[in-house]
Amino acid sequence: MHVINFLRKSRVVLRTRVIENTGCDSRLRNFFRDSRAMEVVSGLTHIEVTNDDPIVLFKNWLEEARSFSTPMPRAFCLATASGCGKVSARHLLLGRLDDDGFVTTTNGRSPKSQDLSEVPSAAMCFHWAYRRENGETVSRQVRIEGTVTKLGREEYEDIYEKSDISYKIRDHICEQSSPVDWNELKASHDRMLEKIKSEGVAPPMPEHTAGYKLFPSSMEFYYAKGRLIADRVLFLKNPKASDWTHHHLAA
Numbered sequence: 001m002h003v004i005n006f007l008r009k010s011r012v013v014l015r016t017r018v019i020e021n022t023g024c025d026s027r028l029r030n031f032f033r034d035s036r037a038m039e040v041v042s043g044l045t046h047i048e049v050t051n052d053d054p055i056v057l058f059k060n061w062l063e064e065a066r067s068f069s070t071p072m073p074r075a076f077c078l079a080t081a082s083g084c085g086k087v088s089a090r091h092l093l094l095g096r097l098d099d100d101g102f103v104t105t106t107n108g109r110s111p112k113s114q115d116l117s118e119v120p121s122a123a124m125c126f127h128w129a130y131r132r133e134n135g136e137t138v139s140r141q142v143r144i145e146g147t148v149t150k151l152g153r154e155e156y157e158d159i160y161e162k163s164d165i166s167y168k169i170r171d172h173i174c175e176q177s178s179p180v181d182w183n184e185l186k187a188s189h190d191r192m193l194e195k196i197k198s199e200g201v202a203p204p205m206p207e208h209t210a211g212y213k214l215f216p217s218s219m220e221f222y223y224a225k226g227r228l229i230a231d232r233v234l235f236l237k238n239p240k241a242s243d244w245t246h247h248h249l250a251a
């Protein structure tokens with residue numbers, strides 16, 4: 001027991017000689033086997049920051065996730081709060097990334113839109129997990145916090161226009177988050193699909209489709225590679241200017 005404690009503290013690496021000289025019980029052997037295994041897999045991931053603007057790093061990470069066929073790389077979790085402090089979270093798709101913020105679209109009569117009208121601040125969280133060609137696993141997370149602005153219709157129509165026909169139909173027929181009769185909804189969907197097919201035109205964006213932009217005040221990047229200890233970098237926006245500062249955080 002004495003010997004094990006001593007070795008744990010001093011991290012002596014002369015394994016073979018020590019084993020021989022101490023008569024080597026099985027606990028000692030296990031200790032060395034474990035510590036050898038730890039040496040092989042332990043280390044620190046490193047996030048290299050080459051640009052002071054975190055949006056640039058975000059774009060690089062999104063692009064890499066996309067290039068490794070990560071399912072739904074634009075999906076993120078959005079947390080909002082109501083005026084009385086009730087917090088909710090749900091996933092959305094990033095509609096567009098501008099140089100100054102993150103744009104998404106949703107139903108303007110939904111609970112999240114109600115939250116955003118009461119508390120125009122939110123938190124977004126992206127997670128990407130994939131394997132590189134060399135077999136290395138990557139787990140990356142980006143947490144973004146900031147204020148949210150409701151956009152004018154012309155600022156997000158492009159997102160609606162590019163979306164699949166099923167999303168367009170959904171925007172028209174779904175009173176998002178309200179109780180619904182599934183059979184009635186299906187009938188309404190089929191009628192609209194038939195009309196689109198016969199007229200050959202997709203329906204225009206409905207009035208109640210809303211677009212929001214989150215202007216980030218903080219962005220935190222987390223990167224874990226294989227079994228190495230993760231690295232984190234937090235970017236904070238200078239409230240009086242448009243520049244950012246950043247520093248590493250313990251994982």
Ligand SMILES: Cc1cc2nc3c(=O)[nH]c(=O)nc-3n(C[C@H](O)[C@H](O)[C@H](O)COP(=O)(O)O)c2cc1C
Pocket residue numbers: 072075088089090091092093094104105106107110111112113176177
């Ligand atoms: C991966 C994924 C992406 C989604 N994208 C959107 C989206 O872009 N817009 C949207 O309104 N709902 C989207 N949803 C549905 C929302 O998660 C949610 O169910 C809906 O918006 C109602 O949220 P609310 O009741 O909190 O307002 C998505 C769901 C998933 C799982």
